[in-house]
Amino acid sequence: MASSSGNSAGSEGGDLQNVMDQRKRKRMLSNRESARRSRMRKQKHLDDLMAQVNQLKRENGQILTSVNVTNQHYVHVEADNSVLRAQMMELTHRLQSLNEILNYINSSAEIAAAAGGGGSCVFGAEEFQHQGFADGFLNNNPWNNIGGINQHPIMASAEMFDY
16 A cells, blocks of 8 residues: 555656646746747847938938038128128229219319309200200109209219220
């Protein structure tokens, strides 16, 4: 009887060992599967990050191109502004010169009129029209009377006149 109980106990111990081994194998398989899923998630995350890096590089390149185009446009506009400033200064100088010429002519006409007008080459408005030079341009031109104010001075420089 003792042997039968020993066999029974030994058989139970073997069954218990088999169950433990089975659980251990099951746990190992589960751990392997979990590790595989973890590696796949990690790889997917890495792939997503790499795709994001590439997308950001493309966007960065587009922004850099846009900045370069804008910078070139700015340089052209700045050059145009410089040219326009120079032209404005030249035209201002010419206007001042013409104003000085007109002031000189007007003062000479006043001096000639005060002296009796003899030998003066400056025509009055009536003489100018009487000589046939006026075609209504002086009186009918809207540029001669801007804003209701008769503005005689016009700017020019001496370089405009060829002697």
